[in-house]
Amino acid sequence: MLLIQLSDSHLKADPAGLYRDVDVQARLSAMLASVSRHQPDLVVFSGDVSDDGSIASYQRVAKQLDALGCPWVWLPGNHDHPATMADVRPLKTVIHLDGWQIILLDSWIDGEEGGRLGEEQLARLETQLADDASPALIVLHHPPVTVDAAWMNEIGLEDRETFWARLDRYDHVHAVLCGHIHHEMTCLHDNVPVMSVPAIAAQFVPDSPDFAVDSHAPGGFRLVRLSIDEAQRPRLSTRVEYLLSKV
Structure with missing residues (x-):
């Protein structure tokens, strides 16, 4: 099974709206053309779909994702408006596919840049993992780890320690995917790979202590292949594909 992760398009109600000088609608269209060539089995959009939470921006994205002809899901980032998203999709x-469970978490906090899962959602996560022993991939917007950019850690996932304490009880979580940081990152936390994806919109400088945009870095998406081999062992492989055009 091929899963493709997209994140952080920051669209506006106006299709011509820019995000930090990037034509995000043109970038998204070019990105989805590349995604389509891979014929994914599932597309997961890990937040900040919209920059202004407008229904027009969500409707445009949904129409384009529908055109891929495969299942797709999205989850909210800090710039999104979850109720408006839910009205559209x-x-x-x-999601259960090919013996895997893909668990989608909502780290959105009204009016805040940082994220939080909260006790109720963490309890549901633990119940899901306790009741279903199939290999799991978890997706959320805010990174559940510290990153090299100090300013970003101030707006990361507040309850990440509690998140990992819950996961520590289960050995069938094989990776965590996130967005929010606007660049590619891979690290291990308690032997679980944590991976971010480049933004569709502008990229941030990975190791800057203060907010900084890399105006030359391309956007991209993550390809994740999930399978279970003949010995019933879960297999996961992944890579990031960059959009090298000047869009």
Whole structure:
């Protein structure tokens, strides 16, 4: 099974609206053309779909994702408006495909840049993992780890320690995907790979102590291949593909 992760398009109601001098609608269209050539089995959009939370921006994205001809899901980032997203396409919490469970978490906090899962959602996560022993991939917007950019850590996932404490009880979580940081990152936390994806919109400088945009860095998406081999062992492989055009 091929899953493709997209993140952080920051669209506006106006299709011509820019995000930090990037034509994000043109960038998204070019990105989805590349995604389509891979014929994914599932597309997961890990937040900040919109920059202004407008229904027009969500409707445009949904129309373009529908045109891929494969299942797709999205989850909210800090710039999104979850209720408006759900009016266009319901927010799912878990997807089952080819023996894997893809668990979608909502780290949105009204009016804040940082994220939080909260006790109720963490309890649901633990129940899901306790009741379903199939290999799991978790997706959320805010990174559940510290990153090299100090300013970004101030707006990361507040309850990440509690998140990892819950996961520590289960050994069938094989990776965590996130967005928010606007660049590619891979690290290990308690032997679980944590991976971010480049933004569709402008990229941030990975190791800057203060907010900084890399105006030359291309956007991209992550390809994740999930399978279970003949010995019933889960297999995961992944890579990032960059959009090298000047869009």
